[in-house]
Amino acid sequence: AQSVTQLDSQVPVFEEAPVELRCNYSSSVSVYLFWYVQYPNQGLQLLLKYLSGSTLVKGINGFEAEFNKSQTSFHLRKPSVHISDTAEYFCAVSNTGNQFYFGTGTSLTVIP
Amino acid sequence: DAGVTQSPTHLIKTRGQQVTLRCSPKSGHDTVSWYQQALGQGPQFIFQYYEEEERQRGNFPDRFSGHQFPNYSSELNVNALLLGDSALYLCASSLGLGLDTQYFGPGTRLTVL
Numbered sequence: 001a002q003s004v005t006q007l008d009s010q011v012p013v014f015e016e017a018p019v020e021l022r023c024n025y026s027s028s029v030s031v032y033l034f035w036y037v038q039y040p041n042q043g044l045q046l047l048l049k050y051l052s053g054s055t056l057v058k059g060i061n062g063f064e065a066e067f068n069k070s071q072t073s074f075h076l077r078k079p080s081v082h083i084s085d086t087a088e089y090f091c092a093v094s095n096t097g098n099q100f101y102f103g104t105g106t107s108l109t110v111i112p
Numbered sequence: 113d114a115g116v117t118q119s120p121t122h123l124i125k126t127r128g129q130q131v132t133l134r135c136s137p138k139s140g141h142d143t144v145s146w147y148q149q150a151l152g153q154g155p156q157f158i159f160q161y162y163e164e165e166e167r168q169r170g171n172f173p174d175r176f177s178g179h180q181f182p183n184y185s186s187e188l189n190v191n192a193l194l195l196g197d198s199a200l201y202l203c204a205s206s207l208g209l210g211l212d213t214q215y216f217g218p219g220t221r222l223t224v225l
């Protein structure tokens with residue numbers, strides 16, 4: 001079985017400051033990892049994904065994440081946030097690409 | 113190029129009723145997955161359809177059923193509605209059964225009274 005833990009339910013950060021959203025996963029097999037963003041009243045949009053290869057993954061909107069197998073983590077980072085980054089962020093894991101397990105989400109609020 | 117569309121956007125039902133939600137996948141996609149997102153929670157996988165067959169299923173009772181049509185569109189049916197079925201229902205489409213990116217629709221907000 002697989003599961004995802006997002007350690008912070010809410011993260012407030014000032015505009016232009018760096019941010020890290022934490023994600024830890026549990027799985028007995030190799031996994032693929034994803035970060036999605038959900039803006040109010042919208043569906044989820046893929047930010048980035050790790051399938052294999054380099055453990056540092058770059059995504060859209062200046063976000064990046066690092067896969068750490070020994071710590072079973074896949075933390076999301078951005079060096080300088082913008083007001084428009086205010087949204088809900090979900091980490092997800094899959095071992096087949098067919099069934100995804102999502103975390104409970106982290107609400108990022110960027111303060112002007 | 114239209115993305116994933118879902119209908120209706122909002123729906124109000126009473127306990128015991130039945131509901132049907134609809135999803136049209138992104139152009140070129142042949143796989144549809146359904147998720148339930150309760151308030152303040154992450155999406156939970158319900159099931160996935162490919163070639164008109166249910167391929168994977170999450171931990172949901174048989175009250176939740178689905179269908180995929182030859183044009184790849186899909187329906188989610190929920191029978192004997194419970195208050196706990198109130199949620200945002202998300203449809204995601206992708207190509208094939210591999211690791212193709214899933215594109216999500218805006219969802220249908222179901223309220224059960």
